[in-house]
Amino acid sequence: xxxxxxxxxxxxxxxxxxxxxxxxxxxxxxxxxxxxxxxxxxxxxxxxxxxxxxxxxxxxxxxxxxxxxxxxxxxxxxxxxxxxxxxxxxxxxxxxxxxxxxxxxxxxxxxxxxxxxxxxxxxxxxxxxxxxxxxxxxxxxxxxxxxxxxxxxxxxxxxxxxxxxxxxxxxxxxxxxxxxxxxxxxxxxxxxxxxxxxxxxxxxxxxxxxxxxxxxxxxxxxxxxxxxxxxxxxxxxxxxxxxxxxxx
Ligand code: F6R
Numbered sequence: 721x722x723x724x725x726x727x728x729x730x731x732x733x734x735x736x737x738x739x740x741x742x743x744x745x746x747x748x749x750x751x752x753x754x755x756x757x758x759x760x761x762x763x764x765x766x767x768x769x770x771x772x773x774x775x776x777x778x779x780x781x782x783x784x785x786x787x788x789x790x791x792x793x794x795x796x797x798x799x800x801x802x803x804x805x806x807x808x809x810x811x812x813x814x815x816x817x818x819x820x821x822x823x824x825x826x827x828x829x830x831x832x833x834x835x836x837x838x839x840x841x842x843x844x845x846x847x848x849x850x851x852x853x854x855x856x857x858x859x860x861x862x863x864x865x866x867x868x869x870x871x872x873x874x875x876x877x878x879x880x881x882x883x884x885x886x887x888x889x890x891x892x893x894x895x896x897x898x899x900x901x902x903x904x905x906x907x908x909x910x911x912x913x914x915x916x917x918x919x920x921x922x923x924x925x926x927x928x929x930x931x932x933x934x935x936x937x938x939x940x941x942x943x944x945x946x947x948x949x950x951x952x953x954x955x956x957x958x959x960x961x962x963x964x965x966x967x968x
Contacts, residue, residue, distance in 0.1 A: 721943065721951055726955075728956075733762025737770065740914075741767070743847065744778070744781060745776070749782065750780065751844070752783045752848055753849030753910055756785065756787070756804065768808065771813070777812075779813050782818045783804075784836075784840055784846055786860040790825075820836070823900075848912045849912070854881060855922065856880055859942075860902050861875050863881065865937065867904070868904050868942050869903075870905060875898060875899055876898055908942060914951075915950070923960040925940070926958060931961065
């Protein structure tokens with residue numbers, strides 16, 4: 721794994737932004753895998769700024785988001801559909817038909833999961849998947865214990881994940897109990913993965929990801945088995961990682 725250590729959140733956002741722009745400019749029909757949450761917000765702001773300056777166009781870009789809550793309508797401010805429009809899509813020239821998120825209000829959720837897999841396959845898989853990291857090591861909404869062989873599926877969210885995400889909702893009861901997420905195997909099929917992490921509160925998780933054993937108890941550890949992973953993390957997030965790993 722290639723580790724890029726940056727000073728702080730702003731530097732992480734700028735670094736991944738220029739990294740993605742470089743990919744968008746070099747790939748023919750770039751397929752980006754996108755994440756939501758606090759971590760990529762600065763990245764999206766930076767992408768919009770660069771777009772406004774004419775430094776990047778999204779007209780040939782396809783996107784696939786990692787996950788979506790079950791039961792939230794698209795116009796619900798807490799849905800990831802809403803988030804993506806608000807934070808990126810409506811500000812740039814990406815074509816709506818080229819943007820994809822699992823539909824958390826589909827009548828048949830299992831069919832929705834299969835369809836999502838098919839559309840990713842038809843797009844010849846994700847070129848660069850951006851990931852955030854859950855405190856419990858989740859990637860997408862693949863909670864500890866999820867088989868590494870999982871494909872897109874419906875998950876019951878961990879209490880700790882619902883707690884962490886409750887900051888966006890009026891009350892804990894409003895946080896959905898389920899979500900649809902790309903599976904671990906689906907994520908691992910991405911040709912390249914960029915994991916973003918910032919802040920001291922993720923330091924234990926990053927150390928376990930880099931130094932711990934590969935285990936389904938800590939989903940992100942699977943990334944040790946991917947051939948092309950770049951971690952862009954700030955000093956605080958890397959504060960518990962030994963120098964022998966950082967200088968490898
Ligand atoms: C979001 C996602 C999650 C988040 C993770 C970190 O689409 O799949 O795995 O990346 O929960 O969230 P933040 O960035 O809010 O700390």
